Amino acid sequence: QKEVEQNSGPLSVPEGAIASLNCTYSDRGSQSFFWYRQYSGKSPELIMSIYSNGDKEDGRFTAQLNKASQYVSLLIRDSQPSDSATYLCAVKRQGAQKLVFGQGTRLTINP
Amino acid sequence: GAGVSQSPSNKVTEKGKDVELRCDPISGHTALYWYRQSLGQGLEFLIYFQGNSAPDKSGLPSDRFSAERTGGSVSTLTIQRTQQEDSAVYLCASSLRFMAPSTDTQYFGPGTRLTVL
Numbered sequence: 001q002k003e004v005e006q007n008s009g010p011l012s013v014p015e016g017a018i019a020s021l022n023c024t025y026s027d028r029g030s031q032s033f034f035w036y037r038q039y040s041g042k043s044p045e046l047i048m049s050i051y052s053n054g055d056k057e058d059g060r061f062t063a064q065l066n067k068a069s070q071y072v073s074l075l076i077r078d079s080q081p082s083d084s085a086t087y088l089c090a091v092k093r094q095g096a097q098k099l100v101f102g103q104g105t106r107l108t109i110n111p
Numbered sequence: 112g113a114g115v116s117q118s119p120s121n122k123v124t125e126k127g128k129d130v131e132l133r134c135d136p137i138s139g140h141t142a143l144y145w146y147r148q149s150l151g152q153g154l155e156f157l158i159y160f161q162g163n164s165a166p167d168k169s170g171l172p173s174d175r176f177s178a179e180r181t182g183g184s185v186s187t188l189t190i191q192r193t194q195q196e197d198s199a200v201y202l203c204a205s206s207l208r209f210m211a212p213s214t215d216t217q218y219f220g221p222g223t224r225l226t227v228l
Contacts, residue, residue: 032215034216034217036219042221043200043202043219043220043221043222044154044202044219045219046216046217046218049216088153088154090154092215097142097144097159097161097167098144098156098159098167098169098170099144099146099154099156099217100156101153101154102153103152103153104153
């Protein structure tokens with residue numbers, strides 16, 4: 001079992017709809033959770049960080065964390081073609097330094 | 112402010128040659144990380160520096176890989192006797208502090224694309 005798992009996609013969503021991206025992790029000692037967006041040929045760009053159970057909203061983005069079920073998700077409301085990218089879920093264990101990344105979900109927003 | 116910078120942006124080398132990749136972290140960030148992203152692979156942790164502490168080298172794939180950080184700022188990743196499987200994008204990231212939540216966010220540089228022929 002991979003430490004961090006994501007559906008690789010591609011996930012196709014019509015413009016204006018809600019895109020839902022999911023991530024599960026295996027290490028119960030994980031403390032910090034991040035969503036990065038990566039456009040083709042570019043480096044990862046931080047979208048959201050979340051540390052506590054529940055929802056965290058930032059503009060059109062909402063991160064959801066459920067530590068009991070060991071999943072973290074990202075919702076993108078009113079999806080735009082510019083949201084088309086690969087979304088990487090990253091997890092960090094308490095006291096650890098490195099981020100453990102999922103394989104990423106490729107999202108395509110169709111105009 | 113300025114973000115993480117890396118150089119060169121692209122590097123093509125022949126198998127067996129040594130290469131050096133440079134990373135300049137965000138000013139004031141004490142933690143610096145190197146990752147590797149291969150085609151079709153996820154991001155793979157290589158090495159981590161925090162202040163003057165001994166680096167965490169647990170992710171280095173072989174003894175051909177080494178890294179140093181001089182003066183607590185700029186870091187150089189060196190790959191000796193490069194192999195074709197070393198071809199990847201090498202990403203550097205920095206963070207303000209690594210222990211406290213909300214300050215451990217890692218910001219990535221643009222990466223160096225290494226191609227070993």
